[in-house]
Amino acid sequence: MSARFEGIIVGGGLAGGLACLALLRRWPNLRLALVEREARLGGNHTWSFHEDDAPPAARAWLEPLVARRWPGYEVRFPGLRRELRIPYASIPSARLDEVVRARLREAGGALLAGREAARLAAREVELADGERLGASWVLDARGPEPGALPAGSGFQKFVGLEVRLEAPRAPQLPTLMDATVSQRDGYRFLYLLPFGPDRVLVEDTAFADDPALDRERLRAGALAYLQDRGLAAAEVLREEEGVLPMPWRAPPSPPMDGPLAIGVRGGWSHPGTGYSLAPTLRQLAWLVGQPGLPPTEAARAVHARGHERQAAFPRLLNAMFFRLPGGLRWRLLERFYRLPEPVVRRYYALESTWADRARILLERPPGLGWLRLPAGGAEEEPR
Numbered sequence: 001m002s003a004r005f006e007g008i009i010v011g012g013g014l015a016g017g018l019a020c021l022a023l024l025r026r027w028p029n030l031r032l033a034l035v036e037r038e039a040r041l042g043g044n045h046t047w048s049f050h051e052d053d054a055p056p057a058a059r060a061w062l063e064p065l066v067a068r069r070w071p072g073y074e075v076r077f078p079g080l081r082r083e084l085r086i087p088y089a090s091i092p093s094a095r096l097d098e099v100v101r102a103r104l105r106e107a108g109g110a111l112l113a114g115r116e117a118a119r120l121a122a123r124e125v126e127l128a129d130g131e132r133l134g135a136s137w138v139l140d141a142r143g144p145e146p147g148a149l150p151a152g153s154g155f156q157k158f159v160g161l162e163v164r165l166e167a168p169r170a171p172q173l174p175t176l177m178d179a180t181v182s183q184r185d186g187y188r189f190l191y192l193l194p195f196g197p198d199r200v201l202v203e204d205t206a207f208a209d210d211p212a213l214d215r216e217r218l219r220a221g222a223l224a225y226l227q228d229r230g231l232a233a234a235e236v237l238r239e240e241e242g243v244l245p246m247p248w249r250a251p252p253s254p255p256m257d258g259p260l261a262i263g264v265r266g267g268w269s270h271p272g273t274g275y276s277l278a279p280t281l282r283q284l285a286w287l288v289g290q291p292g293l294p295p296t297e298a299a300r301a302v303h304a305r306g307h308e309r310q311a312a313f314p315r316l317l318n319a320m321f322f323r324l325p326g327g328l329r330w331r332l333l334e335r336f337y338r339l340p341e342p343v344v345r346r347y348y349a350l351e352s353t354w355a356d357r358a359r360i361l362l363e364r365p366p367g368l369g370w371l372r373l374p375a376g377g378a379e380e381e382p383r
Contacts, residue, residue, distance in 0.1 A: 015263025
């Protein structure tokens with residue numbers, strides 16, 4: 001064994017970066033190593049979240065990552081335009097890279113960037129170059145298996161452009177869903193984050209049946225949307241993309257005798273969005289609340305069952321949503337956003353109560369009947 005630590009995190013994306021900050025806040029003198037195959041932590045992403053998604057125990061170590069926040073946001077549908085006063089925040093990957101590097105350096109930890117892990121065990125990591133690292137415990141934060149797509153799933157897919165505008169006309173609040181655009185590829189909407197008076201992130205997004213990403217079409221759609229809103233682009237500063245599973249079947253459980261899988265690797269994502277930030281925050285808040293590491297298999301199993309109980313409901317909604325004809329799916333989301341703000345907030349935080357679930361499902365019976373199909377059952381599309 002060429003090097004030994006108290007703990008090793010493999011994967012320097014969102015889950016690995018958050019785990020590093022959480023663990024070093026709980027145990028400031030922890031001898032920790034972070035292994036990341038790329039030179040930079042976090043990749044090329046923007047992670048945004050409802051601020052109430054973060055449990056109180058996570059807010060102190062999450063706060064340094066937040067680059068922008070807003071007091072609420074708006075949604076737009078053919079029959080609804082609504083502002084929700086639910087605070088919203090954003091984390092850029094460059095901030096995660098900066099903050100996690102600084103915290104590791106301050107704690108005397110080891111950052112092994114540009115090093116790929118070839119084999120993981122509960123207490124050992126072997127790197128691709130043959131070096132072996134030992135520890136009391138290992139966290140696997142490598143994200144989904146490369147190329148693996150779940151059976152029984154739809155997909156959220158998008159191309160996002162960070163843009164400098166020709167004039168300082170950015171709106172004050174984000175637009176989380178604008179479904180007044182022409183519908184295609186299942187359910188299509190535009191997402192707009194104002195980072196400054198003349199700088200925005202715009203994403204052309206679909207909740208689609210297949211994961212194929214038409215980058216050119218989505219880029220063109222994002223720029224056309226800005227033009228339609230009077231926000232002409234002067235320069236594209238950065239581009240990002242994503243294809244996120246929205247499953248209606250439960251994923252297989254990771255083995256209990258290996259390294260503890262965190263974030264997406266361990267199934268800690270929101271089935272109704274594909275996003276992993278809120279579930280991962282809860283997983284890590286639980287982890288650092290344990291009396292010591294590694295947690296027992298019994299404790300891990302109990303905690304995983306709690307997440308599964310919450311994740312089952314959005315998977316049920318996915319099964320309903322992806323059975324609808326594509327041109328009708330926007331109607332389900334429009335009705336969802338008419339619900340009271342606390343119901344919306346708890347759904348995205350994976351905290352829905354039984355009353356919330358009944359209200360979402362029973363306010364209109366599930367299935368096509370409650371959508372009031374137009375004569376002849378033809379699909380309607382917003383324009």
